[in-house]
Amino acid sequence: MSNVILFNLTTVLFGVASALYLGALYAKNEKIAVFGTWVCVLAAVVSTAALGMRWFESYQMGIGRIPVTNLYESLVFFAWSVNLFYLVVERKYRNRTFGAFVMPIAFFTMVFAVYNDSSIQPLVPALQSYWLHAHVITCFVGYAAFAVSAGVAVMYLLKARQEKAKISEGVVGLLPACKMLDDLVYRAIIWGFPFLTAGIITGAAWANYAWGTYWSWDPKETWSLIVWLVYAAFLHARVTRGWHGRRAAILSIVGFLATIMCYLGVNLVLSGLHSYGGG
Structure with a gap:
C-alpha cells in the first residue's frame, strides 16, 4: 500500500500547485507561480514513482499487470498525464497562468480517486x-x-x-x-x-x-x-x-x-x- 501513500501525497501536491497558480494570478506575483511549477515537477516525480511501485507490487502479488485497469488506477493515470502535458505546455509557451485553469483538473481527479477502491485486483483472463x-x-x-x-x-x-x-x-x-x-x-x-x-x-x-x-x-x-x-x-x-x-x-x-x-x-x-x- 506504499504506492497509495505516494498517490495521496500527489493529491496534496496537485492541490498546493493549484493554490499557488491561483494565488499567483490574484497576487500578480510570478515568483509564486514559479513555486507552483516546481511543485508540479515534484508531483510528476512522486506520481511516476507511485505508478512504477504499484506495477512492481502487482508482480510481487503474482498478478503482473499495468496499473491502469480499474477506476482508481485510471484516475491517477489521467491526473498524471494531465500534469505532464501541462508541464510541456508551460515550458513551450513560457507562461504559467495556464496552471490556474489546468492543474485543478488534475487535483479534483485525484480527490475523486481517493474515494475509490485502491486495492490491486487481477484482471479476468479475457x-x-x-x-x-x-x-x-x-x-x-x-x-x-x-x-x-x-x-x-x-x-x-x-x-x-x-x-x-x-x-x-x-x-x-x-x-x-x-x-x-x-x-x-x-x-x-x-x-x-x-x-x-x-x-x-x-x-x-x-x-x-x-x-x-x-x-x-x-x-x-x-x-x-x-x-x-x-x-x-x-x-x-x-x-x-x-x-x-x-x-x-x-x-x-x-x-x-x-x-x-x-x-x-x-x-x-x-x-x-x-x-x-x-x-
Missing part, C-alpha cells in the same frame, strides 16, 4: 492482453490533451469577454492574449486527436481478442465514437471553415464534457462490457 497497454495509454494521453485544451478554452472565453468590453485591468487582464490561447486550444486537440484515434483502434483490436468482435456498440464504444466525431468536427471546422475564437473554444469544452461522459459517465452510470467493477 482482458489479459498487451492490447490493454496500448489502448489505455493512448486514450489517456488524448484525454490529457483535451483537458488542457478545455482549460485554456475557458481562459479564452474570459479573456475575449474582457477584450470585447475593452477592459485591461483585473485578474483576467493577466491572461495571455486571445491569439495565443486560441492557438493552444487548437494545438492541444491536434496533439490529442491522433492518440484518441489510436486508442479506439487498439481498443477494437483488444475487444476482438477478448470478446471475438471488433465493435459491439457497447455504451463505451458508442461514446468514444461521439467524442471522436466532436473533435473531428472541430478540426474540420478549423481547417475548412476557419473556425477560431469563441466557437472553437466552446466546441473544445463540449468535446471535453463528452470525454468525461465517455470516461466516467458511461462506466459509473451505464452498464456494459467496460463498466468498472463488472470485470
